[in-house]
Amino acid sequence: MIQYIIRRLIFSIPVVIGVTLITFILLNVVPGDPVLEMVGKYADPQTVQQIREQLGLNDPLIIQYLRFVFNAVRGDLGKSFKTGLPVSKMIAEAFPTTLKLALSAYLVAIVIGVSVGIISAVRQYSFFDHSMMIVALAGISAPVFWVAVIAQLIFGLKLGWFPISGYYSLKHMILPAIVLGTRFAASIARYTRSALLDVIRQDYIRTARAKGLSERAVIFIHALKNAMIPVVTILGMQLSGLLTGSILTESVFAIPGLGRLSVWALSERDYPLVQGVVLFTAVIYILGNLIVDISYAFLNPRIRLQ
Amino acid sequence: MKKSLLIVVLVITTVFVFAQTPKRGGVLYDYWTADRMIFDPQEDTYLQTYAMARLLFSTLVRYKGDTLELEPELLAKMPEVSQDGLVYTFELKKGIKFHDGKTELKSDDVKFTIERMLSPKGRGASKWLFEPIRGATAFMKGEATSVEGFKKIDDYKFQIILAQPYAPFLQNLAVPAASIFSEKLVTTAGDNWRLKPIGTGPFKLKSHTPNTEIVFERNPYYFEEGLPYLDGVVYRIIPDSTVALMEFEAGTLDVVTIPVLEYERIKKTGKYNIIEKEALNTYYFIMNLSDPKWSNPMLRKAMALAINKQELAQSLYGPRATVAKSFVTPGIPGAYSLGEGPAYDYNPEEARKIVAQLGNIGKVTAWQSGGDTLSDANVIIQAMAKEVGIDLEIIPVERAAYRQARNEGKIPATYANWWADIPDPDNYIGVFFGKGNQMSSGYSDKEIQEMIEKARVEVDPQKREQMYRQIEYKIVREDVAVIPLFHLKYLLATQKNVHGVIAHPTGITLYLYAYKQ
Numbered sequence: 001m002i003q004y005i006i007r008r009l010i011f012s013i014p015v016v017i018g019v020t021l022i023t024f025i026l027l028n029v030v031p032g033d034p035v036l037e038m039v040g041k042y043a044d045p046q047t048v049q050q051i052r053e054q055l056g057l058n059d060p061l062i063i064q065y066l067r068f069v070f071n072a073v074r075g076d077l078g079k080s081f082k083t084g085l086p087v088s089k090m091i092a093e094a095f096p097t098t099l100k101l102a103l104s105a106y107l108v109a110i111v112i113g114v115s116v117g118i119i120s121a122v123r124q125y126s127f128f129d130h131s132m133m134i135v136a137l138a139g140i141s142a143p144v145f146w147v148a149v150i151a152q153l154i155f156g157l158k159l160g161w162f163p164i165s166g167y168y169s170l171k172h173m174i175l176p177a178i179v180l181g182t183r184f185a186a187s188i189a190r191y192t193r194s195a196l197l198d199v200i201r202q203d204y205i206r207t208a209r210a211k212g213l214s215e216r217a218v219i220f221i222h223a224l225k226n227a228m229i230p231v232v233t234i235l236g237m238q239l240s241g242l243l244t245g246s247i248l249t250e251s252v253f254a255i256p257g258l259g260r261l262s263v264w265a266l267s268e269r270d271y272p273l274v275q276g277v278v279l280f281t282a283v284i285y286i287l288g289n290l291i292v293d294i295s296y297a298f299l300n301p302r303i304r305l306q
Numbered sequence: 307m308k309k310s311l312l313i314v315v316l317v318i319t320t321v322f323v324f325a326q327t328p329k330r331g332g333v334l335y336d337y338w339t340a341d342r343m344i345f346d347p348q349e350d351t352y353l354q355t356y357a358m359a360r361l362l363f364s365t366l367v368r369y370k371g372d373t374l375e376l377e378p379e380l381l382a383k384m385p386e387v388s389q390d391g392l393v394y395t396f397e398l399k400k401g402i403k404f405h406d407g408k409t410e411l412k413s414d415d416v417k418f419t420i421e422r423m424l425s426p427k428g429r430g431a432s433k434w435l436f437e438p439i440r441g442a443t444a445f446m447k448g449e450a451t452s453v454e455g456f457k458k459i460d461d462y463k464f465q466i467i468l469a470q471p472y473a474p475f476l477q478n479l480a481v482p483a484a485s486i487f488s489e490k491l492v493t494t495a496g497d498n499w500r501l502k503p504i505g506t507g508p509f510k511l512k513s514h515t516p517n518t519e520i521v522f523e524r525n526p527y528y529f530e531e532g533l534p535y536l537d538g539v540v541y542r543i544i545p546d547s548t549v550a551l552m553e554f555e556a557g558t559l560d561v562v563t564i565p566v567l568e569y570e571r572i573k574k575t576g577k578y579n580i581i582e583k584e585a586l587n588t589y590y591f592i593m594n595l596s597d598p599k600w601s602n603p604m605l606r607k608a609m610a611l612a613i614n615k616q617e618l619a620q621s622l623y624g625p626r627a628t629v630a631k632s633f634v635t636p637g638i639p640g641a642y643s644l645g646e647g648p649a650y651d652y653n654p655e656e657a658r659k660i661v662a663q664l665g666n667i668g669k670v671t672a673w674q675s676g677g678d679t680l681s682d683a684n685v686i687i688q689a690m691a692k693e694v695g696i697d698l699e700i701i702p703v704e705r706a707a708y709r710q711a712r713n714e715g716k717i718p719a720t721y722a723n724w725w726a727d728i729p730d731p732d733n734y735i736g737v738f739f740g741k742g743n744q745m746s747s748g749y750s751d752k753e754i755q756e757m758i759e760k761a762r763v764e765v766d767p768q769k770r771e772q773m774y775r776q777i778e779y780k781i782v783r784e785d786v787a788v789i790p791l792f793h794l795k796y797l798l799a800t801q802k803n804v805h806g807v808i809a810h811p812t813g814i815t816l817y818l819y820a821y822k823q
Contacts, residue, residue, distance in 0.1 A: 011415070032706025036713060039431040040351030046446065050427055082342045084497050149548060157552045164552050165544055167518060170703065254544045256517035264517070269706050 001297075005060055005290065009145065019282040024065050027271055034081055034269035041042060043054035049132045055081055064305075068275060071099065077279070079300030080265075087276035090261065095280070097167060098257035101249070102242035104173050108181025108233065109188055116185070117192025117231075124197060148252040151242060165254040172302060174251040184238050191234050195227040201299045204267070236292030240285045328806060332822035333538040336815070338560045341517050341543045346500040347483045348422060349429045353725070355778045356482040357814045361522050361539060363485030363505035364398065364529075366416070367476055372583060372808045374637070374729045376476055380411065380486060380506065382462075384476075389657050389763040391471035397595055398462040403527040411486065413464040415683040417456050418489035421445065422451065424655035430482035442768050471765045474730035481727050482814070508534040508818050517543050535806070535821035560804050560822070561815065566624050572799055581794040582625075583809040586635050586726040588734070589627075591672075591687060591789040593719040596748030599670045600719055603809070604660050606786035610650040611657035612694040618686050626797050630790035633734055636812070641733040641770035649790045657694035667670040669697045672719035674704040682720050701804035717746035723794070725813045731774035732762050738788065739781055749787050754780055 035051045052058050056067070071078060077087035104129040114135070120129040155175055156164035198204065200223050207216045249258030257278065265273035316813030338354050347359035368379040378384055378400060402411040420439065422503055423430035426448040436442055441454025455467040470477060491504045503511060506529065509522035523538040551572075554562035563573050573580055586642045591613065593600040598727060600606060619627035629733075634640065643646070651724070656748045674684050684700045691698040700721075703711065711717050726733045732740075739749040740758045749755075757777055764770035781787050796809040799822040808816040 002312075030704070030707065031710055032704060033710045034706075037706050039350070042351060042432055042434055044433055047430065047433065054429075081344075083501065084499070090516070118582060128622065140328070149546075150554055157556050160556070164556055165546075165549050166542060207820070250547045252543070252549060254518075254546075254549065256515065256543070260517050260545070264343075266725060267705060277368050 001294075005294070008290050008293070009280045013087050015286060016279065017069070020069070020279055021065065023275055024029065024068065025087055027269075027274060028061055034271055037267075038082060049249035050254070051185050062192055068272075071145065072279065077276035078272045080272045082268050082273075087272050090273060092260065094186050094256060094258045094261040097223075097255060098142060098243060098259065099247060100170075101176055101255060104177035104248070105184065105242055105249075106239055109176055109184035111185075112182060113188025114192050115184035116189040118196060118219065118224070120189065120193040121200065122215075129193075129268060131141070131195070135188045136186040138273035140190075142183075144179065144183055144248045145252050148176070148249060151175055151179050152252070162222045165252075167253075167255045168271055172253075172255075176255060179253075180242070181251045184242065185240070187240070188231065188234065191231050192227070195230045196223060199223045199227040232295055233292055234289055236295070240288035242289070243275050243281075243284050310359045310408070310475065324423070328819070328821040329823055330534045330821070331537050333540055334804065334817060334820060334822065335540050335542060335558065335561045336534050336817075337553070337559055338520075339532040339541045339543075339545050339547060339550075341520070343516060344500040345511065346488075346661045347429055347432075349500060351403060351431050351483060353813050355372050358481035358522075359485050359505075360507065360539070360816055360818075361509040362503050362507040362511060363482070363487070364402075364507050365484050367483065369810060369812070370481050372810055374811060376480060378629050379487070384742045388755040391473070392468050392474065394461075394466045394468070395468065395639075396464055398530060400462055402506055402529045402637045404491060404506050405504045405525055405527065406491065407527045409488050409490055409504055411488070414461075416486055417453070417458065418492070420456060421453055422487065423483075427797050432481065435481055435484050435713050436476040438468045438470070438475055440467045440469045441468070441638070447715075451813075456529060470763045472710040472763060473765065473767065473770060474728055474732060477728035477730055481762060483727075486487070497626060509539055510535075511679045512538065519543060530818075536817060536820050539817050554799065554801075557801065558787045560801050561807065562799050564799050566622070566626055566797075568798060569625060577802065579680055579802060579804065581796065581798040581800065582810045583798075584628075584637060584811060585794060585796050585809075585813055586638065586729055586811045587723055587794050587813070588630055588633055588635055589626065589683075589721075589723040589791045589797070590630075590633065590796060591719065591791060592738070592747055593787070593789075594715070594746050594748040595713065595716060595750065595785075595787060597671075597718040601748075602664070602667075603786060604618065604664055604790075605667060605670070608648065608657045608690060608694060609696060610658040610786050610789045612690050613687060613688060613789060613791065614652040614654075615791050617708070618651070618683070618690070621686060622683055623792070623794060626795050627792040630792050632778060633738075633788055633790045634731045634774070634778060635726065635734075635793055638729045638731060639767065640774040641772065642775065642778070647790070648779040649662070650783070650786070654694050657696075661695040667696075669699050672698060672700045672721070673717050674700050674702045674720070675713070675722065677702045681721075687721055713744045715744070715746050715748060720746070721791075727812070729811070731771075731778070732758075735774060735777055735781070739777075747787055749781070749785075751780075751785065760809075790805045 035048045036052065039047055040084050055228045056064060057108055068078065080090060120132050123129050133191055152164050155161045205218060205223055208222045246257065249262055250259040252255045262277045265277060312767055342350055342352055342354045345358055346492065347355050364380050366380050368578045369378045370377040380398055382397045382399045398411060399414065404410065420436045420788060422428055423434055423436055423447050424442055426446055439453055439455040441450055444450040445453045459463040459465065485505065488504065492499050495502060508525055508528045512521040512523040514520050520541045521538065523533060544553065550559060550562055551565060551568060555558045572578060593606050595601055597628065615629045619629055629643060632642040633648045636642060636644040643811065674681060680700055680702065688698050688700055737743060738745045738747050740753050743749065745784055747786065754777055757773065761770055761773040761777060765775060798809055800807055804820065805823060806819040807819050808819065810816055
């Protein structure tokens with residue numbers, strides 16, 4: 001197992017290099033000068049040139065990229081063009097908030113999604129099944145910012161149950177977690193339902209029922225464990241997605257997470273910060289996928305990690 | 307009977323006076339849609355940074371209340387100006403302390419501030435403010451070790467000598483980017499300065515949580531007796547203005563910019579104070595004279611006649627907008643009065659005739675700053691152009707790319723807005739159409755550009771104003787280099803218990819005199 005993990009991590013290195021290289025090329029190909037963004041509307045060429053020199057932007061691109069890689073390997077992601085703060089510090093400050101939001105939303109998504117999926121599968125074609133699948137479809141289709149604003153209006157402004165926006169305490173996390181979580185719950189419910197339906201039609205389930213096992217035991221002990229393999233894949237991908245893709249939720253709820261930091265970095269053309277966030281995000285994705293693969297072995301010992 | 311009447315009158319008077327007397331204490335909550343992340347107004351020219359600079363720092367002169375009239379701030383009195391308009395003599399108030407309560411403001415700090423902005427090794431983004439000073443150009447090029455035109459008389463008195471007369475110089479000194487820093491404190495702070503500013507302003511920075519909030523607290527050493535009234539000001543960072551309005555209605559924000567669509571509803575509730583104020587801005591459609599198609603003056607005239615400004619302004623901003631007849635905002639010395647001016651009025655028939663004369667001009671292009679889809683304004687402008695037969699394609703371009711192209715003169719045409727930094731025509735005409743402008747106007751009429759140079763240094767105010775009107779007439783009416791569309795008013799709402807908020811025409815909301823009853 002440890003060998004497998006080490007091998008996977010080694011294979012990830014080219015992926016990380018590829019991601020940073022593509023980001024670097026894109027940042028330099030896309031129009032938009034970071035110095036003009038810093039200086040603003042009265043940019044005079046002399047000041048622009050001076051700042052470019054200070055930031056090392058006049059060096060050849062290959063030198064700039066190698067400098068980034070060399071420093072990143074030593075754990076130094078550079079300093080933000082705009083604030084002058086270490087990029088790693090800015091990411092370290094923003095990430096815990098995103099992590100809290102992602103985990104809270106994840107919890108909401110799993111509890112609601114898996115429960116609804118199981119009930120829908122067990123009671124296939126029932127009123128509950130039909131209505132929940134329609135709700136799930138609506139949940140997947142509705143834009144997250146729209147759902148967020150409606151939730152803020154009803155539960156924040158009209159009923160006053162939750163704070164409308166900002167992040168000052170855990171209470172501020174409830175509404176965004178529900179909005180973000182229910183969205184993911186919708187797709188989890190649909191995956192759980194279809195995976196479970198596939199499994200409960202298998203012969204071994206029929207055998208289990210024939211042996212006289214209770215329906216509860218059949219579903220929870222025999223069917224669910226096997227049905228969870230495709231669901232776990234989705235869950236793993238969704239956790240990575242939640243950690244790196246909650247930009248809209250963070251913006252609407254004014255939560256100071258990684259999503260907003262990356263949008264800010266991009267709009268300011270803060271190259272070191274963009275590079276740092278992308279690198280960090282890539283690592284999160286790789287680790288997320290690795291955890292999913294490892295979890296397969298626990299769910300089904302027949303799957304060998306090779 | 308008389309006695310009871312007297313008591314009633316006394317009680318009413320006392321209540322009235324009490325209600326009007328500013329109350330000390332309380333924290334005011336405002337918001338920004340984005341966090342600029344730094345606090346150095348020399349380095350960052352965004353309105354947020356300027357507004358925060360008015361809390362943290364002070365300038366030599368400032369605007370009186372919500373007017374465009376200047377008054378001394380760090381100065382003991384308004385500076386004396388020599389007859390030839392070249393020599394300005396200043397005297398600082400004595401005993402002004404920075405936020406540390408120890409460092410006193412002296413003439414050397416003013417010199418340091420000017421030279422820091424102009425330094426060839428620095429990041430000063432508003433060099434134009436001090437560029438008129440004699441020797442500034444040589445200093446900026448690194449050919450001199452100090453700015454020749456700054457003469458220290460003693461710790462509190464100094465002179466600034468200009469290279470040539472420049473009438474709006476004092477207005478330059480009121481721009482927040484001209485805030486005075488302490489040489490000692492800036493040098494000690496080093497790179498931390500932009501994040502940990504120390505000024506002489508009414509508030510000092512207490513904390514900054516990136517993308518969450520910026521907290522300011524009262525400066526106990528502030529040099530104006532009894533001010534500020536508030537204990538603190540908190541700027542929350544709320545990216546979505548709809549959400550900000552919800553926070554305001556829930557009572558968790560004290561001030562909000564009212565979204566246009568919500569204006570009538572908010573006003574009708576009667577629950578809030580509404581502040582409406584004219585501001586120094588012009589929304590315009592500019593065409594690049596060096597663009598192969600827009601270089602045709604007849605096409606530009608047809609475009610000017612095609613836009614129904616009244617309809618455009620009303621549908622976009624309702625009561626916030628006033629139709630523009632001139633590019634320089636009315637109210638500025640040298641500007642046309644409101645409702646007067648050289649811009650063409652809406653005349654679609656005339657526009658159609660011109661387009662017919664032009665024959666097949668094909669597709670013409672304009673750019674939009676940012677966005678995935680066209681803004682409402684651009685959709686309307688495009689439709690109005692189509693009405694008269696102009697096939698206008700508008701391309702959304704990412705903001706940073708747009709800004710770079712504008713500086714390089716590559717934008718073919720665009721709908722945009724200009725918020726002036728100083729109430730002077732040069733801040734419009736000179737910036738957009740002067741020599742070496744970076745606004746993609748493509749304007750290169752040498753005669754007019756020389757006239758702009760002359761108007762800039764003209765000492766006689768009346769003659770100067772006259773010159774700017776002539777220049778603007780030529781640019782807007784004859785050359786149709788820009789189409790002024792409308793001016794936008796400030797539209798703020800505050801909670802009923804909030805008073806003394808100043809919405810200044812320069813676009814900055816001031817809290818020096820604000821209080822919560």
